[in-house]
Amino acid sequence: MTPNTVTEQLTAAGRAIEHDSFAIIDAEVGHHAYTAEQWPIVRRxxxxxxxxxxxxxxxxxxxxxxxxxxxxxxGATAVVADVEMICVGLSKSRLAHFGLHTHEFISDIDVIEAARAAATTRAVQAMRKAHRHGLLDGAIVGIGNAPTALIELLRLIRDEGVRPALVIGMPVGFVSAAESKALLAGLIAVPWITIRGRKGGSTLVVAALHALLGLAEARQHQAA
Known part of the structure; x- marks a missing residue:
């Protein structure tokens, strides 16, 4: 199979370190029940x-x-994030290869004002803004910080018929984080990837997305 180039580290030294790290994980992880396509995401x-x-x-x-x-x-799929950290963490060159565009609204003035007026969180209003802009349907939505963003997204899916292509819901924390992910795990209508319990974070959303981009490049090679 043709090796990935776009979704790999840019230097030979970087690639060697990453591949050695993956090999150590494979050697030490023990048993797992994930499929051949799920495991690269978990490993990353x-x-x-x-x-x-x-x-x-x-x-x-x-x-x-x-x-x-x-x-x-x-191609041209929106990647909607709850926080800027996800957008910053994603490789621009890898996104560009697939024509993907990132969006986040957490610090927009209108989002802040709406959150204050409604006595809710910025994350809730950011998800509502993404919906108003028509960005959620068909999107990959990554939530790594704000449980309220995930809860609001689930409400939009349930009550307003929003249909993302995939939800990567991994908010971290002690208030509503585990509960929001449990709600996501009960969702049938929209595919999701999540982490049970309190652990999570934006770095994990980025890791999952980078793993998916690597799998996508491998599929491009197979098709060619």
């Missing part, structure tokens, strides 16, 4: 945090990986 999340507990905490809707790959390979 373990790599991002040096935490083997993600073997078991990471959970997937049955259609999650395939839905994510379809959305990436379709």
């Amino acid at each position: 999340m373990i790599h991002a945090n040096a935490d083997f507990e993600f073997n078991g905490l990471a959970a997937f809707h049955p259609d999650a990986v395939e839905a994510g790959l379809r959305a990436i390979l379709a």
Whole structure:
């Protein structure tokens, strides 16, 4: 199979370190129940945090990986994030290869004003703004920081018929984080990837997305 180039580290030294890290994880992880396409996503999340507990905490809707790959390979897909950290963490060159565009609204003045007026969070209003702009349908939505963003997205899916292509819902924290992800894990209509419990974070969303981009590039090579 043709090796990936776009979604790999840019230098030979960087590639060697990353590949050696993955090999160590494969050697030390022990048993796992993930499929051949799910495992690279979990492995990259373990790599991002040096935490083997993600073997078991990471959970997937049955259609999650395939839905994510379809959305990436379709081109021009929106990637909607709850916080700027996700957008900054994603490789611009890898996104550009697939024509993907990132969006986040958490610090917009109108979002802040709406949150104050409604006595809610900026994350809630940011998801509503993304919906008003028509960005959520068919999008990959990454939530790594704000449980209220995930809860609002689930409301939009349930009550307003919003249909993202994939939700990567991994908010971290002690208030509503585990609960919001449990709600996501009960969702049937929209594919999702999540982490059970309190652990999560924007770095894990970025890791999952980078793993999906790598799988998408490999599929491009297969098609060629």
